[in-house]
Amino acid sequence: MTTIDLASDARPNAGRPDAPGPNLGLGLEHRSRGRAVRNQLARIVMWTAFAIAMVPLAWILWSVISKGGAMLLDSHWWTNSQRGITNRVVGGGAVHAIQGTLMQGLVTAVIAVPIGVMTAIYLVEYGRGRLATAVSFMVDILTGIPSIVAALFIYALWVTTFGFQRVAFAVVLALVLLMIPVVVRSTEEMLKLVPNELREGAFALGVPRWKTVVRVVLPTAFSGIITGVLLGLARVMGETAPLLILGPYTKNIATNLFGGLMPTLPTMINQDRTEVLQPAVDRVWGAAATLILLILILNLAGRLIAHFGRPKT
Structure with a gap:
């Protein structure tokens, strides 16, 4: 028997096309x-x-x-207020509520953004030991606080303890408590994304830590910080509990945060939510659509800044 025959006997199906594979x-x-x-x-x-x-x-x-x-397609909606408009009258606008919402949001951002950014800088660049752990823990607690709890806290402090009246600035203080943790966490994540090589290069040149943060770290993370600020602002602009508890509604245009009455889109919705007459119902849905549009614009702006403002390292 040849070697070929032995190989054929050892693999009897080797020559068959339907022979099973080795796997x-x-x-x-x-x-x-x-x-x-x-x-x-x-x-x-x-x-x-x-x-x-x-x-x-x-x-x-x-x-x-x-x-x-x-309602959004009507030009009067963006130029007129509800002054002199009853529930039976068709027409009127929401410029008073839009202006109040934007004003409260702007003042909230002016107060909350510096506090949130500086807190995040401390946690990332300087924070070590128990104090940093305590600060981070308190930020986590603020993140989970419901808006009505923040509103009741400011009410107890502003109205009950100090004896002040319910004004728009009290609403701003409640919104600040809700916006600070959002800004802190978003800024903290952006600062952590900055490469350590940039910090080490600045330190090697003898640049102090504070100047490294101001000249190197913050410009690199700037777009991400702005994105977090806009997303946090979009969140607080839609909050309702602080407005209902601390901010009385008016149909007129108001610009004084300490004047007592301040119209906003959420309070405008709440004012007419129980009405059954069609003109009032249409204005409620128009205010809801306007609020969603404003929040959508802020979210899109944040996403676009995050996309086109990425640091090139």
């Missing part, structure tokens, strides 16, 4: 098919969860836009 005994083909099935199932579950999460959002947007979108 059959290892079960690799079976495991590959199983992985493909599991991957497909995971993809189906993921897209199903995404669709379920998007349904409420799409429903809310459709309801608000379909019922309040017509």
